[in-house]
Amino acid sequence: MGFEHVVCNFCKSNDQWVLFNIHESPDERQPPAWRGSASIPVVRCKQCGLVFLNPRYDDARLTALYQDPQMFIGTIDPEGRSRSIAAERPQRVARFKGDVDSLRRMRSSGRLLDIGCGLGFFLQALGNDYDAIGLEWSHPVVEMMRDLPLRVVEERFPHHPFKAGEFDIVTMHNILDHLPNPLSALHAACDLLKPGGLLMLSLVNFDSIAAKVYGAGFRLLGPNHLYYFTPTTLRRYFDRTGFRLIKIEYPYFGTEFAKPIEHTQKILNDWWAMRVMGKNETRLSPPFYGNMMRVYASRKQ
Numbered sequence: 001m002g003f004e005h006v007v008c009n010f011c012k013s014n015d016q017w018v019l020f021n022i023h024e025s026p027d028e029r030q031p032p033a034w035r036g037s038a039s040i041p042v043v044r045c046k047q048c049g050l051v052f053l054n055p056r057y058d059d060a061r062l063t064a065l066y067q068d069p070q071m072f073i074g075t076i077d078p079e080g081r082s083r084s085i086a087a088e089r090p091q092r093v094a095r096f097k098g099d100v101d102s103l104r105r106m107r108s109s110g111r112l113l114d115i116g117c118g119l120g121f122f123l124q125a126l127g128n129d130y131d132a133i134g135l136e137w138s139h140p141v142v143e144m145m146r147d148l149p150l151r152v153v154e155e156r157f158p159h160h161p162f163k164a165g166e167f168d169i170v171t172m173h174n175i176l177d178h179l180p181n182p183l184s185a186l187h188a189a190c191d192l193l194k195p196g197g198l199l200m201l202s203l204v205n206f207d208s209i210a211a212k213v214y215g216a217g218f219r220l221l222g223p224n225h226l227y228y229f230t231p232t233t234l235r236r237y238f239d240r241t242g243f244r245l246i247k248i249e250y251p252y253f254g255t256e257f258a259k260p261i262e263h264t265q266k267i268l269n270d271w272w273a274m275r276v277m278g279k280n281e282t283r284l285s286p287p288f289y290g291n292m293m294r295v296y297a298s299r300k301q
């Protein structure tokens with residue numbers, strides 16, 4: 001219950017390899033919608049190479065997850081620590097500084113839509129240089145932003161109240177890989193942009209060194225990450241949905257997570273233990289260069 005089988009979102013093939021399984025968190029302290037004991041297969045499409053979860057959470061489970069306020073104030077992270085995303089606002093806003101600086105170099109003003117804006121951390125980090133608005137599906141999250149000077153519309157993308165060609169910039173930070181249908185989402189994002197308009201995506205890179213070394217221990221896997229893109233599969237999506245890829249950045253150096261020497265040493269040690277010595281164990285990957293992609297694409301004219 002709570003799961004559905006799907007065909008490949010990109011090529012509609014029903015033929016997949018299972019790469020490995022990820023596991024729900026059984027921790028009693030997790031919110032009920034986030035707690036479980038299921039193993040979820042991460043599969044790769046034999047036709048086009050897209051990586052996704054299958055079977056995956058169905059719509060009822062996704063709704064339970066994103067409409068539960070506990071998800072944003074009381075979860076347990078991969079290291080077993082209690083976390084409240086809402087209470088981490090100053091740090092979370094600061095964490096977007098690199099993204100905002102990067103965006104400014106691409107486009108320094110304009111009408112901007114942040115799809116899946118969550119608690120508005122990116123909107124807040126943007127400051128006043130953009131005419132920015134957020135779209136968010138989670139009702140409790142929208143309620144939590146009520147007293148902030150942010151403009152947010154409550155709607156589940158790809159549904160929205162905006163006109164075609166209304167925006168100069170559309171951003172999605174850690175959203176595309178959470179959506180059940182990324183193909184329709186990118187089509188809808190393209191429609192919202194003016195010709196030549198800019199799409200900015202932040203998402204997990206399944207082609208990263210850490211993803212390859214750690215497999216099921218890659219720290220950015222999760223039951224609500226329905227898709228795992230690579231630069232190759234993402235480029236194919238752009239070709240089909242009216243976008244031209246401009247560039248991909250890999251934020252790590254200069255971020256609060258960057259400990260390059262320590263992380264390189266850990267990856268080498270773990271690679272030796274898991275792959276060379278063949279110890280049958282899963283280790284948790286550290287943050288590392290290449291784990292995250294910051295992607296820019298423009299709407300074709």
Ligand SMILES: [Zn+2]
Nearest residue numbers: 008011045048
């Ligand atoms: Zn496919």
